[in-house]
Each structure stands twice: as C-alpha cells, then as structure tokens.
Amino acid sequence: MKHMLNYGDGPKAIYEILKRQIIAGELEPGNELKIMPLAKEMDISIVPLREAIRMLAAEKLVELRPRRSPIIARLDxxxxxxxxxxxxxxxxxxxxxxxxxxxxxxxxxxxxxxxxxxxxxxxxxxxxxxxxxxxxxxxxxxxxxxxxxxxxxxxxxxxxxxxxxxxxxxxxxxxxxxxxxxxxxxxxxxxxxxxxxxxxxxxxxxxxxxxxxxxxxxxxxxxxxxxx
The missing domain is CATH 1.20.120.530 (GntR ligand-binding domain-like)
Known part of the structure; x- marks a missing residue:
C-alpha cells in the first residue's frame, strides 16, 4: 500500500489515496486503520493523516472509535x-x-x-x-x-x-x-x-x-x- 506523496501534500491528497483503496476493496470493511504504522508506511506525518481520516469519516467510509483505532466502515x-x-x-x-x-x-x-x-x-x-x-x-x-x-x-x-x-x-x-x-x-x-x-x-x-x-x-x- 506504499504511495509516494510529494512533500507538502496535505490531508486532501492522503484522503484521495485512502478513499480509492477503500472503494477498490484494498482496505476491507472492518479492518483497523492503525495511525502510527499507516503513517510510517505512507511516509507521512500523523497530523494530515488524522485529518484525512476525519474526512473519510464524514463520508461514512471510516468509523471513528473513542480511544481505539478507526475502522473501515461496514456497508449497510x-x-x-x-x-x-x-x-x-x-x-x-x-x-x-x-x-x-x-x-x-x-x-x-x-x-x-x-x-x-x-x-x-x-x-x-x-x-x-x-x-x-x-x-x-x-x-x-x-x-x-x-x-x-x-x-x-x-x-x-x-x-x-x-x-x-x-x-x-x-x-x-x-x-x-x-x-x-x-x-x-x-x-x-x-x-x-x-x-x-x-x-x-x-x-x-x-x-x-x-x-x-x-x-x-x-x-x-x-x-x-x-x-x-
């Protein structure tokens, strides 16, 4: 799932990559999005990644959970x-x-x-x-x-x-x-x-x-x- 992001890319670029992976089924419903490993894998900082995940949650593609890793939303x-x-x-x-x-x-x-x-x-x-x-x-x-x-x-x-x-x-x-x-x-x-x-x-x-x-x-x- 490695993606090369240009320096200075913000949450929107990260959001687009993750959204496409979710829609394409590369990230399956119920899977956790562990922030630290994901940030390391994508070679990005945590702050824009968290913002991108909040954007995905607004579209109901990701489910945020208190004190736990967010998960890919299940289809209903x-x-x-x-x-x-x-x-x-x-x-x-x-x-x-x-x-x-x-x-x-x-x-x-x-x-x-x-x-x-x-x-x-x-x-x-x-x-x-x-x-x-x-x-x-x-x-x-x-x-x-x-x-x-x-x-x-x-x-x-x-x-x-x-x-x-x-x-x-x-x-x-x-x-x-x-x-x-x-x-x-x-x-x-x-x-x-x-x-x-x-x-x-x-x-x-x-x-x-x-x-x-x-x-x-x-x-x-x-x-x-x-x-x-």
Whole structure:
C-alpha cells in the first residue's frame, strides 16, 4: 500500500489515496486503520493523516472509535436504501424542472459523458461517469439546494457500493442503456418519459446494490460457519 506523496501534500491528497483503496476493496470493511504504522508506511506525518481520516469519516467510509483505532466502515443495506430513497424522491422532480431549461450546449455535455461510458472498462472511471451524467442531466435545474443534496448521495458508501456493482461486467452495458433512455427522452423534451426512465433507473440501481450487499453478507456468514 506504499504511495509516494510529494512533500507538502496535505490531508486532501492522503484522503484521495485512502478513499480509492477503500472503494477498490484494498482496505476491507472492518479492518483497523492503525495511525502510527499507516503513517510510517505512507511516509507521512500523523497530523494530515488524522485529518484525512476525519474526512473519510464524514463520508461514512471510516468509523471513528473513542480511544481505539478507526475502522473501515461496514456497508449497510439500510443506509444504501435510504440514500436511494432520497435520490428517488428528488431526482425526478429536479429532472422535470431541468428538461425545459436544457440548451443545445448542455445536451451536448450530457451526450459527451454518455458516449464516454461506451468506451470505459475501468469500474472506477465508470462510477465517476455515473455521477457526471446524473449531475449533467439535472444541471440546468433551478432547484440548486435539492441538486446539492442529490450530489451528496453519490459519495462515500454509495460510491463504494456502485463500484462493487459495476465491477460485474454485465452491469456496464445496463447502466449505459438506462442513461441513454433518460437522455433521449430529455433531448425530445418529453418530461413524463424522462421522469419515468429516471425513476426506473434509480429503482434498478437500488435493487442491484441491495442484492450485491446481501450476497456479500451471506458470503461472510457462510465463511464464519466454515471457520467455526
């Protein structure tokens, strides 16, 4: 897990490295982050490392514990469902407001992101493009506070879960097809169709992610039974 950081790199750089390791599964849920050994391994001081860990805790990727080492947060299906309930409630409303305000330029930006998803094989990049597409298609809305709330749901544990779902290769095509349906309806100015496509897309995302987490839980339980 050795990473070369330039002198003067602050907590943000350390945070980005640790976040990617967590999302990629290199740091597994339940594992402790022992501050002193980790600082030595990364060749950094403790102060920016602690700050980076606090930043990860704010995204619920790390769980802070009094007088004990922090741990990588465990994924909770209830958290995931709640996050997608927020998306499911707000994104269709935001999209309905955004569609009449799209211009040729904003639609071209959405299409640009969509085309990039057809060429991407890296799950990490696909997770980033997923967020980019949603924020682009919702971007022209006047409902900026709601948009900010939605944007927050694409970070932290949600991003980790998306990475694990997208890692399954067949999901890459499904994600693109669902985005394409939303885009085509938005491009036609068909609010009802776009909202219907978005609602279906979020429902499907919730189901896929919940299945992924439940299958991991069952795998963990089975491993525990075998170990005992």
């Amino acid at each position: 299906v209830r958290d995931l469902v709640e996050m997608n309930q927020i998306r499911g409630a707000l994104e269709p409303i935001i999209l309905a407001d955004a569609i009449p305000r799209h211009t040729d330029e904003t639609l071209k930006e959405c299409e640009k992101v969509l085309k990039r998803t057809t060429k991407v094989k890296d799950p990490w990049e696909m997770v980033e493009l997923n967020k980019d597409f949603h924020l682009a298609i919702l971007g022209p809305t006047r409902l900026k506070r709601s948009l900010e709330i939605v944007s927050d749901q694409y970070d932290g544990i949600a991003r980790l879960t998306q990475f694990r779902v997208i890692t399954h290769e067949e999901q890459l095509g499904k994600l693109h097809d669902e985005h394409a349906g939303i885009f085509e309806a938005a491009k036609r100015g068909d609010v009802d169709a776009a909202v219907s496509e978005m609602t279906h897309h979020i429902d499907q995302a919730t189901t896929r992610a919940a299945n992924e987490l439940n299958s991991e839980d069952q795998s963990d339980d089975t491993s525990g039974e075998h170990a005992s």
